[in-house]
Amino acid sequence: MIGQDPIAAFRVEAGELLEQIEQGLLDLGHRLDDRDLVDAVFRGLHTLKGSGAMFGFDALANFTHHCETAFDRVRKGLAPATQELVAVILSAQDHMRALVDGDGKGLEATGDAILARLQAAIDGAAGTPVAAVAEAPAQGWRLFFRLPPEAMANGSNPLMLLDELRELGECKIVARTDAIPPLTDLVPVECHIGWDVELRGDISRDDIDDVFIFVMDDMELKIEALAPEPAVETVSLPVAANDAPPPAEANPASGRPAAKAGESVRVPAERLDELMDRVGELVIVQSRLSQLAHGSAVGSEMALRSISEEIERLASELRDTMMVLRMVPVATLFGRFRRLVHDLARDTGKTIDLVTEGEATEVDKTVMERLADPMVHLIRNSCDHGLETPEERIAAGKPASGQVRLSAHQQGGEVVITIRDDGRGIDRERVRAKAEAQGLIQPGQVLADQELLQMIFHPGFSTAAAVTNLSGRGVGMDVVKRTIESLRGAIDIKSAPGEGSTVTLRIPLTLAIIDGLLVRVGEGRYVIPLAAVEECIELSLEDDLRSRGRSFITLRERLVPFLRLREMFETGTRPDPHQKIVVIATGAERVGLVVDQIIGSHQTVIKSMSALHRDVTTFAGATILGDGGVALILDVVQLVTLGQHQEERLRAAG
């Protein structure tokens, strides 16, 4: 969009940068000596400062400059990265966010306080030997650099870089030719020469970096301070293809979430292509329509009708494609909790590891937004109530650091999100005492374990002996439950004393996309979520006849019961000669569904059923097929349950 507000564009960009910085800082908190992370954070701050100044966010640029300077010292080894520094920069990062979002008024005091803390953190660190050695001004630098072979093709000119270095001070440049290939293999437009440069004079490291700023990401660069300083510093920048590698790439081993965006949604290019295709078709139809409007009247009625149908189809497809664009991976949600857990660990004095799984699972953007608050509550509960202090954990024979595990996966028509901790579990006695005190249950009343656990969802219920800053005010769980239910989801809690608790959220994919298997039963078409499908086999005539009495087939030495959908749905049609069985897995069980025909796989935009069909639980929703028809999406779990009921009735009647 050409007319886009540059300020808004900057805010989006700044939001992403801040997220990158935050993730980098959080990782740095765990691995203080990881140079790649230090560099990544520094680059983020640097870019933020630069673009902030460019768009007139002067307060932001100034403030960020101080943080950048502080971090630069870490980068150069003048000061070590410390937990305090990371914590200060994290809070500074929050302040930057405020500066990005607002006009900076009334924030000066906060900013100054943070800068004072920053100074303290840096000064405190400066007392350490690393800094002491490096404190003296540099006498000069020895550097070696080599540009990537394609540098000249990309528009870099090494001569200009050398000229710029010369301008910095007294300069001795020696070309290193060892990497030049033999003449036969030499491609003349590639740059194979490296340069050794000795720079003398009072030159700051920044000045040198500025020379290389545009090529820095791809090049090989070694910078050493000249004697008399013994401190040797090597910053080697590994080749990275992107012009601004996100910190995630700096450490591929740590299995991090994908990059996130603030209010913008990242859309996979193929989905945009799909949208583009639809728009292309629309343009063609539009030109047909205008041709018709200007042309002769012969047969125009038919043509008009066909165009109208075409447009109708396109419009609905466009909407479907749009809906797909709304899907975002839960990584965006999980990423937010890293900071939360970091802060909780700091506030509680516990060591907490956050492990995330299944971040690629996609959920509708709106659902995701509404899930954020309940999940914050749940994670707080886990960290604050669930996990023990390191001492208690060691005493209980567990590793000192507690673990909170977030995982997401799709199961049938639902997204299942679990929050699991390995803490002390829910104290049944306390829950009971509290419930009795609040008059929710009678003293001594016998309750199933699950019923007792459900008590914590009661409004105003809290088992925390003391109300802390974090949780224990009893406003959590009932709100969580309400929110999940408003998403038509369910919440389930399991807890083993001493082993931890697991909260499972099941959110239906109301707007979500699933891959489905399109089948035909009688005259109706149905979609079976592909995630539940194990395999498809043919129902042999033999099995079909024999199974009048028992509906089982033997599949790889195991009995698999099956349900005849034609009978369950009372289609009143004759079975196809070659019926198929779709074997589905519900939990540990495998069940076969007998269908008349398997049409194929089908990407499905789930549309919710009308409120009038709320009682028909067999279907998770419906979808619109290419021909405009409607196919119902089977809720396999409910279907199997219903099948059991029907059979029980039959047995009772028979």
Added chain:
Amino acid sequence: MQEQTTTQWGADGALEVLTFDLQEETFALEAIMVREILDLLPETIVPGAPSLVGSVVNFRGKIIPIADLRLAFGMPAAEATVDSRIVVIELETESEALQLGIRTDKVHEVATLMRDNSEPAPAVGLRWRRDYVRELVRTQDGVIVLPDLATIFRTFLGAGDAAALSTVH
């Protein structure tokens, strides 16, 4: 909760309605509720759903149920004719706007009914459930029935939704 829906007559005692036929009876619904009148669409039967709302159609990318009011008024289900149409209406419920197609044998016109000509359903002489009828309105061509959709669909909706439904009429 179970009170009948009251008709919101205009200040001048008039009500704009769309009139349509089911068998030999003429029914009317507030014109303001009507979204669209469609030719019959290919319907998808929902197994296990009550026969009153036994199928769904794709209405501009939305899945909407098709209601056969004939069944609520004890008429036999009938084959479609060339005059058959679907009247898409929108009911406001507590949680959402509920769109719904009503299968009709013939759609007549948008007419103005007068309150002075209307009467509540009589206690005797009615084959139908009395609470399904809001009012009977006399016109030159005969009697027009104003059905009580809230009551008819109440069983399928949560009680709260149905209560909200009855206030819009």
